[in-house]
Structures are given as structure tokens and as C-alpha cells.
Amino acid sequence: MIEVQHLNKTFRQKGGQVEALQDVSLCIPDGSIYGVIGYSGAGKSTLVRCLNLLEYPDSGKIRIGGFGEITLIHGKPYVERRKNHPAESAGADAEPGSAAELTEPTELNDPVEKAVHADGPSLRKMTARQQNTLRRGIGMIFQHFNLLDRSTVYDNIAYSLKYTKRSSREIRERVCELLDLVNLSDKIDAYPSQLSGGQKQRVAIARALAAEPRILLSDEATSALDPDATESILNLLRDVNRKLGITIVLITHEMAVIKAIAERVAVMENGRVVEEGSVYDIFANPQAKITRKFVASSSLLGRLEKLMDEDAELLRIRPGEMLVRMVFEKEYVGQAVITNAARKFGFDLNLILANAEYLHGCPLGGIVGILSGDPEKIREGIAYMAENHVRTEVLRDEQVDHLSAEHLDC
Amino acid sequence: MNKSIIYQLNIWIAEQLKTIAPNLYKYKVKFAESGEATLEMFWKAGLIAFVIGLILGTLLVVTKRGGIRRNPIVYHLANTIVNVFRSIPFIILLIFLIPYTRAIVGTSIKVKGAIMPLVFGTVPFYSRQVEVALSGVEEGKIEAARSMGSGTLGLIFRVYLPEAVPALIRVTTVTAISLIGLTTMAGAVGAGGLGSFAINYGQNQSYEDIVNVCVVVLLIVTIILQSLGNGLSRLTFNRKLITIRRGRKTGKAAPAASESITAES
Numbered sequence: 001m002i003e004v005q006h007l008n009k010t011f012r013q014k015g016g017q018v019e020a021l022q023d024v025s026l027c028i029p030d031g032s033i034y035g036v037i038g039y040s041g042a043g044k045s046t047l048v049r050c051l052n053l054l055e056y057p058d059s060g061k062i063r064i065g066g067f068g069e070i071t072l073i074h075g076k077p078y079v080e081r082r083k084n085h086p087a088e089s090a091g092a093d094a095e096p097g098s099a100a101e102l103t104e105p106t107e108l109n110d111p112v113e114k115a116v117h118a119d120g121p122s123l124r125k126m127t128a129r130q131q132n133t134l135r136r137g138i139g140m141i142f143q144h145f146n147l148l149d150r151s152t153v154y155d156n157i158a159y160s161l162k163y164t165k166r167s168s169r170e171i172r173e174r175v176c177e178l179l180d181l182v183n184l185s186d187k188i189d190a191y192p193s194q195l196s197g198g199q200k201q202r203v204a205i206a207r208a209l210a211a212e213p214r215i216l217l218s219d220e221a222t223s224a225l226d227p228d229a230t231e232s233i234l235n236l237l238r239d240v241n242r243k244l245g246i247t248i249v250l251i252t253h254e255m256a257v258i259k260a261i262a263e264r265v266a267v268m269e270n271g272r273v274v275e276e277g278s279v280y281d282i283f284a285n286p287q288a289k290i291t292r293k294f295v296a297s298s299s300l301l302g303r304l305e306k307l308m309d310e311d312a313e314l315l316r317i318r319p320g321e322m323l324v325r326m327v328f329e330k331e332y333v334g335q336a337v338i339t340n341a342a343r344k345f346g347f348d349l350n351l352i353l354a355n356a357e358y359l360h361g362c363p364l365g366g367i368v369g370i371l372s373g374d375p376e377k378i379r380e381g382i383a384y385m386a387e388n389h390v391r392t393e394v395l396r397d398e399q400v401d402h403l404s405a406e407h408l409d410c
Numbered sequence: 411m412n413k414s415i416i417y418q419l420n421i422w423i424a425e426q427l428k429t430i431a432p433n434l435y436k437y438k439v440k441f442a443e444s445g446e447a448t449l450e451m452f453w454k455a456g457l458i459a460f461v462i463g464l465i466l467g468t469l470l471v472v473t474k475r476g477g478i479r480r481n482p483i484v485y486h487l488a489n490t491i492v493n494v495f496r497s498i499p500f501i502i503l504l505i506f507l508i509p510y511t512r513a514i515v516g517t518s519i520k521v522k523g524a525i526m527p528l529v530f531g532t533v534p535f536y537s538r539q540v541e542v543a544l545s546g547v548e549e550g551k552i553e554a555a556r557s558m559g560s561g562t563l564g565l566i567f568r569v570y571l572p573e574a575v576p577a578l579i580r581v582t583t584v585t586a587i588s589l590i591g592l593t594t595m596a597g598a599v600g601a602g603g604l605g606s607f608a609i610n611y612g613q614n615q616s617y618e619d620i621v622n623v624c625v626v627v628l629l630i631v632t633i634i635l636q637s638l639g640n641g642l643s644r645l646t647f648n649r650k651l652i653t654i655r656r657g658r659k660t661g662k663a664a665p666a667a668s669e670s671i672t673a674e675s
Contacts, residue, residue, distance in 0.1 A: 052557055128561055136559035146554035150572055150646070159568070160558040204554075211558070 002028040002051065002215065002247065007060035007072070009046055009271075020046040021057060022271040028264075030065060030214075033241050033248045035262030035279065037255065037294055043271040044251045048217045051249065052138040053077060053131050066214065067134055071123055078123040079130065136160060139208030139246075143220035145200040147192040153179070153203050154188050160211040178206040181243075182236060198229030205236060209246070216240065218250045222257055234260050255298035259283065259359060267291045280359050284327060285391070304353060304368050308395070314352055315370075315396070322371045322378055323396035327364075328389060337388040338367070345381035347373030368395075431619035437611050441620075444607035445627070450521050451593040451603060455528035456586060463533045463585070464578075466492065467540025468566060478552060479562045488537075496534040500592055503531055504599055524593075524601035531592050532585060539581035547573045576643045583639025587632050594628070604628060 009021040020043040028034045038044045049055040051062065053070075056077060062070045071078045126134075147156050157178055161171045179185045182202040192200055201221060208216055218237065222230040238261050241248050250262055258265050258279060265282055267275040267290060274288040283299070286292045296305050304325065307315055317323050326338065342349055349369045356365035371378050382392045428435045466488055472478055473485040498506065504527045511526045512518040547570055555569045571578070597606020604624045612620030 054553060054556055132559040132561050135557055138557070140554070140557035142550055142554060144548075144550050146548070146550035148551060148555075148569065148573060150575060159555070163559055163564075207554075207558070217557075 001030050001063070001065050002026075002249070003061075003063040004047075004051070005061040005063075007047070007050060007057045007062070009043075009050065009055065009057045019271045021050070021060075024060070024268075024271070024273055026266055026273065026276065028247060028249060030247055031241070031245045032264060033238070033250060033262045035258040035265040036249065036251045036268060037253065037258055037265060038268035038290075039253055042268040044268045045219055046271075047268070048140075048219055048249055048251055051215075051217060052135045052140060053126075054135075054140075064134070064138070064215070066137065070126065070134075073123075077126040077131065079126045081122045081124045136163060136211050137213050138215045138217060139211070139213040140217040140219065141201065141204045141208050141221045143223045145192070145197075145204045145224075147200055147203055147207070149192050152189050152191055153184065153195075156192070156203055157207045157210050159207060164211060174210065175206075178210060181209070181240075182206045196229070197225050198232055201225065201229070201233050202236065205233075205240065209240065209244070213246065215247045215249065218248060220251055220253070223252065223254070230257070231260075237261060255294045259298055263360065267294065280362050280364065283359055284364055299355060299357070299366075304395075317370055317396055318372075320372055320375065322375070322394055324369060324371055324382070325393045325395055326367045326369070326385065327391045327393075328366070337385055337390045340388075341381040341384050344384065345373070345377040347371050347378050347381055431623050433612075433615070433617035434620045434623050437607075437620070440611065441607060441623075444602055444604045447521050447602040448590075448593050448604045451524055451528060451596055451601060452586075452589060454521075455525045455532060455593070456589055458525070458529045459532035459536055459585070459589070460582065462529065463536030464540055466533060466537035468544060468570065470537060470541040471544040471570065472562065472566065478556075478565050492534040492537050495530055496538070500527075500531045501595055503527055504595065508599065519600040521596075521601050521603075523599050524596035524603075527599070528589065528592055528596060532589050535588065536581070536585045539585055540578065543574045543577035543581050544570050546577050576647045579639055579643040579646060583635055583643075586635050586639075590628060590631060590635070 003026070005025050007021045007024040009019075011018045011020055022043075024043075024047060026047075036044045036047060046055055050057045051064070056075045057072045058075045060072050062072070064070070069080055071080075148159070151159075154175055157175045158171050161174055166174065175188070176185070179188060182205055184199060184202050184206070187195060187199065187203075192203070195203065204221075205216075216237075221237075222233050225233060234257065237248055237250070240246055241261075250257065252258060262279050264277065265279050266273045267282070267288060269288075269290045275282065275286070275291045282291060283295055286295045304315075315323055328337070338349060341347075349371055351367065351369045353368040354366070356363055358364070371381075382394075385392050424435070427438070434441055469484060469488050470492070473481040473488070475482075475485075477485075495503070504524075507527045507530060508518045508523075511523050515522055515526055517523045551569055551573060552565060555565055560568060593601075593603050594605025594608075596603055597609065600606075604627065608621050608624035611617065612624065
């Protein structure tokens, strides 16, 4: 489990300051694929970089399974000093993913440390070695792959293995095993410049997984790839998650990526998490404006917003009509709720857009149409449909001539 | 038999030299000595400057703001030393350093006395060049290595230096060529070398042929250094200088290796 609490991070620059993270709290379950989506500058990159301390948050707490709790004070990481620290009982470097250096003698010459020491649990500054050990237990892949150009595929993958107590033969075996996993066994002696983008990212994944981390951070890993390579990389990540049970934290600005593999998602804007939940819920019922925008970007029903903006002929309604969007979830997709309602309350449905798709095996459907008939009856019908798990949202209603703008402007 | 051919070739060269540059021929022993002195200054000062410059350049990159181990004190110290020594014209540096050279090396004249000023003249320039070369290593690679748990030393020796090898070869070539230029000035402290030979024996005696030959020799050395540097830099780009074939037992890898080599060529 990865848990972050009240993370704050401000970048101070000459032109002012950028608040990259503002009171971010998240909980990422073990073995899940967790998506973080947001536009560039939303702070999502900073957030993952804080997880493996490539960046130090100004304040907050990070709890990572097997490593214990890291407390950030004034931009410096501290760990609890307990005799039976969870990370301490684990093996030495031979077993990566465990902080083994926690027994070093402590000197309380740091004023912050002293202050912290005075109240609350005893904390001590995290040493560079502890941080490196932590990082070794967390794999990371990047948008631009960041392979070492002057090393072969073999040496790239073996990079972190050299920090473990493996013999060269064991390293070789591990590298071959990883190349097998990413399906690139024939490229063992190739240089990165001889590989395609997708292949480079596969090597990067193998490299990140080399030291057997329990967590893999993916920073826009598919953003520089073509659609085919993106799909194959996402499939590989899903495989890695399923076969090895590795928790994957995936950052992206593409909703399609989230939709394809993530189970839960956090939506970020201006350094804050504005919405968080299971991908299905987020897609079925987005709340925040930015989430709606992201959902719209990856679904057919999203075109509606564009059509509304353009004031398309298709969506114009006459008096007595209502433009509605109906969303049905999971098991209710297959039911004839709408036609039932139409019969029962005597209104007509003019179908404009309809879509059904599967999200992690769950169907999600939606219909946009114009309802015509007695307004009272239509309202009763909408209430009836709501009882039957069809959420209806009135987009335009000629009766009151009201545009429910809050849902639509982007 | 081979020997006699070489011997005859030498004779022929000597004959040609005699007709083209009669004055140089007259001072051929002095010329050879000067060449030797230049060479000695070049490799001795070059080697020392290479090591110190590499260290200082790395220090500049590592300790600067945003570096992997930021340290304003070390950075500003190194930066100031480099700036101060870079701004002093070499000929003045040469004279300025005389007492210090004498104190440290024991003498301030001849080749021995010239090496220290040459190092002082080269290191600042070279450190800057190394700094630029290392700064060219993409930030992302450093980040990736950090995410894999590399500390400062790991980053320097496994990422910065190896990844910058082609760039380092290029800047080393440039520095080596400028060092050749500096050695010619070392004549000012009586170190000899081709520079002072050209002035004392050529210019001062109005023997143009001596000056010309010295120019040609230095030109040839420069061209050789430059093409050597270019070639090495190209060879090391995106690959190691020499690909070490690991003896692998997995049968799979062997054909792949040969494939990739053909792909390269």
C-alpha cells in the first residue's frame, strides 16, 4: 500500500512560486494499477517523483509498504527511529526493496531533528543510503525512456542489478528472464539507437523491474509512442501487474490510457486532487468539470459537448421537447428501462447519439436523445428511470428555456 | 632489406630538406631537440591537465545549482579559480607563476619549469569544456539512474562520464590543440620547443625556411590530433569504444549479436 498524506510542494522560482502539490492525500492499494490524470502542470509528475523521493515534498507523509513512514519536514525526509522498524528486519542489499541501513548511530545535531525529537515519535533524517535503497525498491519508467545510449540493452537492464549482491551469472540470468518478459530476447546486444520507441520503452520497463521492485511508477510512459506501441506497452504493463503483482502508478494526460488499464484514478488540477475513485465510477459519473472534460475526450458521448458548443441543428429542440443524456451502468445496460418508461408515460424518444462500452468487464452505456410529450409525464418518466438506475440529465428544456450550463461549459 | 629501404628514405628526406630548407638543415639537431621538448611538454602537461580538468569539470557540474550534489561553496570556489586563471593571458601567467613554480618544482626554467604554467594555462579552459560536455548528458538519464538508486558517485561514474565520452573526446581534442599552441610560448621561460626555435633560429636570423617548416610541422600535428579526435568521437557515439562480447551460454543471444553488428555496419 502506498499512502500519501497532506503532501505539499512549492517550487520557488525567480518569477514567483508554483504550488505543484497542495495538500495531496491518496491511498494506492497494493497490486493495483492506479492512474493519475491531469493536464501538464497539474502536479501529477511532481506527485510520482515525490513517491520515490526524486523530489522532496515540503511537508506531508509518505507511507510505502515495506519502507515504513517517511515524514517530510521543511523539504527534508525523516524516518521513524524504532527498534522494530518494519524495514529494518528485512534483508540487506541482496534483497532489494528493503531499507537495511536504519541501524546507523544517530547524532542529533540537526536543529529540525532535535525539534522533532522533542515532541512526538523519534524521527531521524533519512540518509542518502536509505533513500537510494528506497528508490531501488521502486521502479520508474519515463516518457523519453532515458536509456543509457552508450550501453547495450543488456547493460541497461543490468544497471540496477549491479547494486545487488548477485554474481555476474545471476545477473545474466535475470537479464535474460526480463528480456523474455518484455519479449525482446533478440535485442540483448543492441544499442538503444537501434531500437524503435516501443522497444526502448520495453527495455526501460525491463530495467525498472530488474531489481524486483513492488512498485512501478510510470511517468507518461506512452506519451511519446504511436498508437500501436502504446497499446503494446499498456498490455505489457497490465501483464506485469497481473503476473508479478506489482503496483503500478501511472501518470498520463490521456484518458484512453486510464480507461485501458487503470482500476482507480485520481484527477489532478493545479496541484490538487479534484476527484478520485474507481475508473468505472469516474467514467459513469464524473463530478468535477475537468473530469467531465477528460471523460468527454475519450468517449463518443463526449462529442455532444462539441455539438452543443456549435449549436448544431441536430440538437435544437422545439417547445415541449427536452434534450437529455441518459447514462446506465453495469447490469442495467441490457434492460429496456427507457422504452418501458416511454410506454408507461407516453413520451417519444428521438435518438441522437448512443454508445456502449466495456470498462474492466463492466458495460457502460449512454444515450443522448430528445424527449417529446407532456412535460409532467416526461418528468415522471425521468424519475421512474432514475429508480431503475438510468441517470437522466436534462441538457436543454424548452419549457423553462434553461441550459444546464454548469454541466456543459468546459 | 627493410632497414636499407628506410635508411635510403631517410637519406632522401635529408636531401630534400637540404634543398628546400637549407637553414633548417643546418640546425637539424636543434630542430629535433625542439620537437622533442614540445612533445615532452605536451604529454606531461597534457596528462596532468587532463586529470585535474576532468575532476574540476565534474566538480563544477555536480556542485552547481541544480546539480546532483549541490554545494555552493565548492562550486563558487572552483568557479572562481577557473575564471581567474582563464582571464590571465598565458604569457603573463607564465611569468607570474615563476616564483611558485620554483618553490614547487624546484626550478622555473626548461621543460620542467614550463609544465606547471602549462597545466595552469590548460586546466581552466579544459574544466569549462568538461563542464559543457557533462552538462550535455540528458537530465532524464540522471533521473532514471537516481530512480534506480545511484548515489553521487554512481551517477558520475556510471552515467555522466560514460554517457559524455564522445563529447569529452571532442573537447579533449580542442584542448590538446590549444595546448600545442601554449607550448610554443613556453620558450619564454627557456623551455625550448618549436616555438622558441622558430623565433630564435628562424625569425631572429631571418631564416624564413625554419619558420615555415615549424608552421608546417605544427599544422600536421594539429591535423592528426583533430582527425584522431573526430574519429574516436564518432566511434564512441552510441556505443562503447570496443564492444566486449560477453561469453554467453544462452544460445539465443549469439545470432542476435552478429545480427546487430551487421546492422551497425
